[in-house]
Structures are given as structure tokens and as C-alpha cells.
Amino acid sequence: MNKNSIRKAFSLMLVALFVSVVISAQAKKTVYILATGGTIAGQGATEVTAGYKAGAITVDELLSAVPEIKNIADIKAEQVANIGSQDMNDEVWLKLSKRVNELLSQSDVDGIVITHGTDTQEETAYFLNLTVKSDKPVILVGSMRPSTAISADGPRNIYNSVATAVAPESVGKGVMVVMDDKILGADDLAKTNTLSVGTFENPNYGPLGIVYNGKPIYTRQSVKRHTSNSEFDIMNLNQLPRVEIILSYSNATALFVDAAVKAHVKGIVTAGVGNGNLTTLMQNALEKAVKNHGIAVVRSSRIMTGPTAQWDEVDDDKLNFSASWFINPYRSRVLLMLALTKTKDYKEIQRMFSEY
Template structure:
């Protein structure tokens, strides 16, 4: 978590670290509702029993498609069609997986993750929350394409308050490829979801024997099976055929969670990508299309060209949430360093990459949270 001392925002010291919404004083009705809903979800899930000794954990697999469900294209050496295999096809491809957990499978979608959208996100979130509320499973595994798996994981991490694990899994090779990695990845994901030590860790991503947290994980290579890394924190742990090993105990710090937004699409938030020779065209275009928030994928420490800075500050002055992130790929955007956020009216994304900063901004807007001190605090607490 970023240090609170870097913020330097008036009134921020009055805010305590929170689970869902609001300073101790002056929180909005929507923030209070968010806190109440999340607390209720957690209490309900915590009250449910864990598997009795000798009984297999119950794991529900929710399939959404992606390369893990892809089948090779006979007309191409490398091409394939994502989202061809069903959830049951994936389970059937993993011998002995039924010895790890009692499995149930549902097909939520069957798309390439480049086509992942708000509607599928809301369907997934509501279904997972219902499964846990009804005590139908001890953990959930979501099969997913790798292109946007980190975004779906981050979204679910902030709308599923249960201590039970949610594990996203994908593959870099289609199911019909030579040395397909999907079956081994799915086995590993089920192992992690079924492990008692996986509780209270939020949403995770498991590929190539490595366990990542939703906040930091990112895809770093176009085709390598070792594409996912957690550049700022390192992986949560590792898994092999014999054991699941976590590097550290689960954090005692409560996750920032919100109620699942009631409708699709989520509030419109644009990402503006900074580059040499840039002007304010991207910012003006985003505003012209109704953006309620703008995330800057800035150069270096969240910086950009002077005309863009001016346009972003003007937008912030009109009530648009403007978030400074970085295109670099690792590190934290320091508040009031290269740019003076207090003067500009902007928010530092800290260590969130642009895609995840966009999602958090959407969730904040969906819950009526626009106070800049509160928004900055939630970026620190996520």
C-alpha cells in the first residue's frame, strides 16, 4: 500500500483506511450503502462452513472462453479460434482433477477475452456472489482468455467480498495445440481454489505454476507461457502436483470492495496514452464522447506534454475524475512530484496500471464517489 504521507490533500488525514466507502465523517448515502452491502456479503460467506475433514472441497468452474477453450485453425500454423471448447470439455481434458475437488461447471460466456465486456463482468460477479451466499462452493475457478484476464480479476477482487477464493485461469496455447498448457493450468487453479490457505486472499490468477494477486499481475509477453508477472510485489506463491505454497500469510488488511453495479455499461472512463509530440486531441475526444473519468497512461512518473496537462486540469475542474497512471509497466506514480496534483486537481494511480486504474475509477463513479480526497484514499487502499 502506498504511504498516506505522500498525498498532501486537504482533509485527507481525516479519512481512515476503509473497507468500502467513506471517511469516518461525511460519507455519502451511496458510500454507506456500499459498505453495508459488502459487510453483509462478508458476514454471510464467513458464516458458512468449510469442508468437513475427509470431504473434497466443492469448486465451481465458470467458463468464459478464451485461448484455454480455443481450437487450432487447420489453415494456419499458429492461428486458432478462441472459445470453442465448453467448460465440461476443459474438465474432461484433465485426468484426475476429480480427485482434487468435487466439481460443478457452468458456461457464462464463450468469447475471446479481447471481447470481454461489462455485461459479462456483472454476470460473473453476481453469479459468484450468489454461489457463495448459497454456500454452493468453497471456491470458484473462472476460465478466461489471457488478454484481459488481469482486468477481470481486478474487477472481481473489488466486487466479491467473500473470504472464499476466486481463481482466474487461462492458457497461452489453444486446447488442441502441441503441449497445450490449459489442462495443467486448470488443474493448478483448482488446487489453489481448493486449498484452505487460499481463503482471505481475494481474487487470484494462476498460470504456469505461479499464483498472482489481482492487483499487481500483468501480461508481459505476446506468446510466452511465462507471460504473467507481478512486477511490483512478486507472485503470491507457487503450485505443483503435490502442493500449493504461498509465500506469506494472507493479509489482515481488509480489501476495498463495492456492491456489484446494478447495470451495464459501467460509467465511461477513457485511457489517454501519452507519447512524444502529443497534443490535447485524445483528451478533447474523450470529453466529447461523454467520459466521466480519464486515466492518463503517462510517460515516466505519470507525466505528459504541457497541452495535455492543461486539458486534463481543465477537465478535473469541471468534475471529471482525472487519474495519473504510467505506461512504464512497474513502479508507483508519486503524488505531487513531477506534477502538482493538488494544483491540477488530479489523482495519482500509485501502483495501478492504466487498465486497472480505469476499472477502479468506474467502480468509484458507479457508487457515487467523486470527492477527490476520498478517491485518492481508495486508490491507496485498493
Template sequence: MPLEKLAATVLCAATLTIGAAPAWAQQPAPKANVAILATGGTIASRGANSLALTDYGQSVGLQPVAIQALVTAVPEIQKFANITGEQLFNVGSSKLSIDNWLALAKRTNALLATKEVDGVVITHGTDTLEETAYFLNLVVKTHKPVVLVGSMRPSTGMSADGPLNLVNAVALAASPAARGRGVMVSMNDVISSAFGVMKTNTTNAATFKSPDGGELGYMQNSEPFFIASPAKRHTLDSEFDIGPLQSLPRVDINYTTLGSDGVLIDAAVAAGARGIVNAGTGHANMPHATMASLVTAQQKGVAIVTGSRVMTGIVTPTSEFTKAGFASAMMHSPQKARILLMLALTKTNDPKEIQRIFNEY
């Protein structure tokens, strides 16, 4: 072999020796650390048999599944992350309270402030899952993923959706691609933003949809594929701080129907409501009697936000309501407008400032 070729061969071999390790010798990337906070709900419920899909849980005398049993039942989650679990409470989400919200949010913030936790998954009942997700979206201070997950069928049900939903939620919370997207909901292979998601069907597994804003992405083979990011302010960009709060101002919702009067509005004011969201017809329209009671409430210092009982669409300010000192809910459903108004009232009672908040969040 010519000397030049021999030298080139030796140099090439040396390069292979001191360069990157071959694929078989490379170490896998370390798994993320994901904390699961359990709050109860259908995902942790048992039915009397595999066909008991709507009559289950503590209402029929069956105790819920604790977090450790839930994690043990789905060992596949260990593929995506190192798991720790905490049982904060174990109740159906229709029974949760504002105190539960504050405890959940403060614990989530505490966990995510540490270097040991890369993401949080919250198991939750579906009845108020969209409300808890939106509340956390406004008060959690992190870019790390926070994912809410539940199920529409109990753990004992035929074709139970909870196990795969939980695997997908953990995989999503462990993914670096999920950072900075706000609080998310992972259900039925769909990734939704806390801002836009709503429960649209009482029992169907595909109940969670975002009819106006669209989905953030989809889970395929437990891998997230994102197609969008939320444009509204959230998490670290939010101005709201629950650290010093022990409670939230009372805000009630008045549901408008043909012939409604102001009796329920007057009762809310008497009960100490500091804010009222009126779920009007169409573009926030309402009967004269309803309007009269809202005007009286506003004159007493109660903040009024006009929204709509219609599932989709935007409620922009109108001159009639602006002159009365009302703010408009914009694209917030009545239940999410209530959450945002409660937090807004911790900072201001000025209708113009409240409108600014509804525009930005």
C-alpha cells in the same frame, strides 16, 4: 504373568480398542466443491493443427470448446474437488464487455454465498485476464478462493499449457490455505494476486508476472505453497457493491507520447467520459498540451487520475497534479487504474476521496 502386568496389558488393549481408529480405517477428508465458470479464451480454443499456436479459434472458423468438454478432457481435476461447470459466455477476452463483467461478478457472488460451493475457478482469455481478476477482487464478497486461469496455447497445440493450468487452478480453489487471499491468478505453476499480476509477453507461457509486488506462491505437484498474502483491501474488505449496478461510469485512458496533444482527451470528454486515466511518461509526466486538456476536463467535472505507461514503479502525488485536482494512480497500471476509477466514481467524484481509494486498494 504377574497380576499387575496382566492388568496393564488389558488396560492398554482397551485403550487401543476405544481410541482413535488405525490409519487404514480412517475416512479421507471430504473433497471441496468447486464451480468452474467458463468464459472462453485460448484455453477453450482449437487450432488447425498442433503447431498453430497463434492462429486459432473463432478467428479462423474453429468453434470453441464448451465447458463440459473442457472438464471431461482433464479428468485429473476430479482428484481435488467435486466439479460443477457453467458456460457463462465463450469469447476471447479481448471481446468481453462491462456487461460481461457485471454478469460474471454477480454469478460468482451468488455461487459463493451458498454452502454448496467452496471455491470458484474462472476460465478466461489471457488478453484481459488481469483486468477481470482485479475487477472481481474489488467486488466479490467472500473469503472463499476465486481463481482465474487461462492458457497461452490452444487446446490442440503441442505442449498445450491449459490442462495442467486447469488442474492447478482447481487444486488451488479447493485448498483451505487459499482462503482470504483475494482473487488469484494461477498460471504456469505461479500463484499471483489480482492486484499485482500483469501479462508481460504476447505469446510466452510464462507471461504472467508480478514485477513490483511479487508472487503469492507457487504450485508444486498441484499443491499450493504460499509465501505472501495481499496487503491491499479486497473482496469482503472492499467498500464497493455491484449488487444494484446495471452499468459502470465511462472511464477512458489517454496514452501519452512525445508531442502528444489533447485531442483524444477532448474526444473522451465529448463522448461522455466521467473519468480519464492519463498514462504519462516516467513519473506521470506529460506535454503542456496534454496537461491543458486534462485541466479543462477536470473543470468540467471529469475525474483525472495520473498514471504511467512505464511497466513498473509507483506514481505518488505531486504538487502540480494535486493543485489541479488530479489523483495519482500509485502502483496501478493504466488498465487497472481505469477499473478502480470506474468503481470509485460509483461512490464519489471528490479528488481527495479518489486518492484515498487509490492509496488503500
């Protein structure tokens, strides 16, 4: 082979390599990772210590433990907040939801992964499920062990989240949580254990699916309205109506109901006993709160599974209460806050709790 032939062959190889790189780059989807802190960004004194500081490392430091995600997506990262999720608040929720909506409106953004602490992850996931206006995948991910722990679960959870976000079959599933190889829907999300890496479950409906060998496998659809199908819009909101949760238990009085009324709350969610039942004293106080102060009341239950139904011991229509059905007290608070941005009519609020 002469020199010209060698040069020509070498040139063709370079062109082929360039085309391959371009095609590979074009094939990768763009995923934004929005960091909010939490245990997944936590740092302990040693690899075996139980104590740690949540939100101690930045998103760039966090992602350095998972270099493999760059093989499956074009990653862009932003630090939205850096707090323990026990301090999650309405201000961060609104900021986060607005940013997610802004990013997903761009044609060159294919999905979002949000790193989040596990304490209030179910509430944030549900809030986003009701306020994000896109069918593109939105995944929340956390960990039960800090980044410095032996066998930290954060890196695997992040990889699985990105893999789920880029999968075509993840479109239109609503907001999801990916942890412990499970894909969980925001419509029925609950933290079930204080320490286990398998803490999150969909206790009533079952998980949406699993992640196996870096690929999502779905076994059900979300049964409720969500994301682009939601009627709620927070883009012009700077605050949310104040809603409090009040627990019912044996010998519960009107004390906390009266305190909520004096604090001028807009809504009260009860975490009742059994099927959302309340002591007579508490129920009477709530009835007065509705009639005299226009406070919206939603009955939920402190029990993890099963519905809080409308038509059993409590006559919700007579009292102008709404029943939460399969929505637990924490997510009920989220939905009631958003419902109150649109209406105070308990029948309309009841419709929303039946549909979402």
C-alpha cells in the same frame, strides 16, 4: 469358516467400503468452474498451427482433458460466456461478479475457478478482486496455447487452479491467477509477454507463491484491500461509468482529451511517460476537463514497474487529479469506474488508489 461367517464378513466389508466412499465424498470440496472462453478454450486447425479461434469449445469439452480434477474436488461447471477476452466487456463483468457472489454465498460452495482469455485477464481479476464479497478462493486461469496445441498449457493450469481453490491456506488471499505453476495476486497483475506461457507476473510485489506437486505454497500476502474487505458493491448495478485511457508520448496534443470530453466520459486515466508525466498541452486540456466538465482524472504510467507518485513534477492537489501509485493504467481504469459509482471527489478517489 462357515457360510454365515462369510456372509457377515462380506457384509462388514461392504459397510466399510460404503462408509469410506461417503467419507471421501464428504471430504471433497465443491468447486464451480465458470467458463468465459479465451485461448484456453481455443481450437486450431492443427496441433502446430499458430492461428486458432478463441472460445471454440465448451466448458465440458475443456474439462474432459483434465479428468484428474474429479479426484480432488466435486466439480460443477457453467458457461457464463464464450468469447475471446479482447471482447470482454462491462456486461459480462457484472454478470460474472454477481454469479460469483451468488455462488459463494452458498454454504455448499467452497471456491470458484474461472477460465478466461489472457488478453484482459488482469482487468477481470482486478474487477472481481474489488467486487466479490467473500474470502473463499476465486481463481482465474487461462492458457497461452489453444486446447488443440502440442503441449497445451491449459490442462495443467486448470488442475493447479482447482488444487489451489480447495486448499485451506487459499482462503482470504483475494482473487488470484494460477498459471505456469505460479500463484499471482490480482492486486499487481500484468501480462508481460505476447506469447510466453510464463507471461503473467506480479512485477512490483512478486508472486503470492507457487504450485508444487499439486499443492499451493504461499510466500506473501496481498498488500492491498480486496474481496470481502472491499467497499464496492455491484449487485444492484446494470452499467458502469464510462472511463477511457489516454496515452502520453512525445508531441502528444489535446486531441484525445478533447474527444473524450465530447464523448461525455465520466473519467480519464492517463498512461503517462515516466512518473505519469504529461505534455503541457495534454495536462492543460485535462485540467479544463476537470474544472469545466467534472471529469475525474487519474494519472498512471505506461512504465510497468514503480509508482506514479503524487508529489513530484505534477501538482495533483492543485489540478484536482489523483495518482495511481502502483496500479497500471488498465487496472486504474477498473478502479476509477468503481470509484465513480460512489464519489467524484478526487481526494476520496485518491484514498481508494492508495488503499486498493
